[in-house]
Amino acid sequence: MSADVVKKLRDGIRDVPDFPKKGITFKDITPILKDGDLFRASIGLFLEQCRGKQIDKIVGIDARGFLFGSAVAYALGIGFVPLRKKGRLPYKTESAKYSLEYGEAEMELHIDAIVRGEQVVLIDDLLATGGTSASAAALIKKVGGDLVAAIFLIELEFLNGREKLKPTEIISFLKY
Ligand code: AMP
Numbered sequence: 111m112s113a114d115v116v117k118k119l120r121d122g123i124r125d126v127p128d129f130p131k132k133g134i135t136f137k138d139i140t141p142i143l144k145d146g147d148l149f150r151a152s153i154g155l156f157l158e159q160c161r162g163k164q165i166d167k168i169v170g171i172d173a174r175g176f177l178f179g180s181a182v183a184y185a186l187g188i189g190f191v192p193l194r195k196k197g198r199l200p201y202k203t204e205s206a207k208y209s210l211e212y213g214e215a216e217m218e219l220h221i222d223a224i225v226r227g228e229q230v231v232l233i234d235d236l237l238a239t240g241g242t243s244a245s246a247a248a249l250i251k252k253v254g255g256d257l258v259a260a261i262f263l264i265e266l267e268f269l270n271g272r273e274k275l276k277p278t279e280i281i282s283f284l285k286y
Contacts, residue, residue, distance in 0.1 A: 111158060111283065115151050120284050122148050123264065131213075137264050137286075139174060139235050149181075152263055155283045156182045156233065159261055166228035167191050167255070171246055172198070172217070178263060179233035191223040191230075193246050204252050208245035210238070217242070219249045226254030236264040237282060240271025247278060 122145065124138040142148045156178060165188060170179025172194045183190035196205060196216040203218035224230060230250050237243060243260055250257050257278050265271070265282035272280045 111155060115155065116283060119148060119152055119155075119263070123284065137236055137266075139177075139263065142263075143177060152283075153178065153181045153185065155263075156261055157185055159259070159281050160186060160231060163231070163258055164229050165231050165258065167224055167230050169193055169219075169224075169230055169232050169246065169250060169255075171232070171234040171242060174235035175233050178235060182233060191219070193217055193219050193249065204249055206245040206249050206252075208241040210241060215242075217245055217249065219253060221253060224250065224253045224255040228255050229258050230255040231258055232260040232278075234260075234262055236266065237262040237271040237280070238266045239269045240274030243271065244274040247275060 119142060122142040124141050126136040126138050128134065129136040142152055160182060167189045168179045168183040169191045170176045172192065176192055180190045196218055199218050199220055202221045204221055205216055205218045207216045232243060232246055234243060247257050259279040259281060260275055262282040264284045267285050
């Protein structure tokens, strides 16, 4: 992982104070997405971490995990599975409630999205308290997936989210 690429990406993150609630500093990744070089560089970091792992599916978390996760799955030539907010998936689902840095939510996964025993990598833009990813990990397990790693562009280390995901391997590129 080149320090130069990491610095460029870090410079591309826009901090938005008091969004979506007072006291939360939102890490806005849209400046990275709208820049072709930066977007490609960010996907390159995820790919570096995926190479050498046996992976059958990428699971992306609604909604920004879709942007990174689907590009990674496409580049690896493997399937992509969306983990969605409640009420958005049309077929039969497994669901789990979780708490966010700024609220409560429920997430769903199609019951047939992952074949029992498949090796799965979870992708999202940001790891904060870990509540979202921990319930994603629980859902992946519930449908029979084997979670081999969780990869995030950004990690808010002061919130200790990685504790909630133990013993899964956690990888992040931009740490705050
Ligand atoms: P958490 O469950 O607390 O780890 O929250 C992670 C999820 O909420 C991810 O899907 C993030 O996209 C989003 N999120 C939480 N905090 C922030 C933040 N400060 N900036 C941007 N996204 C955030």
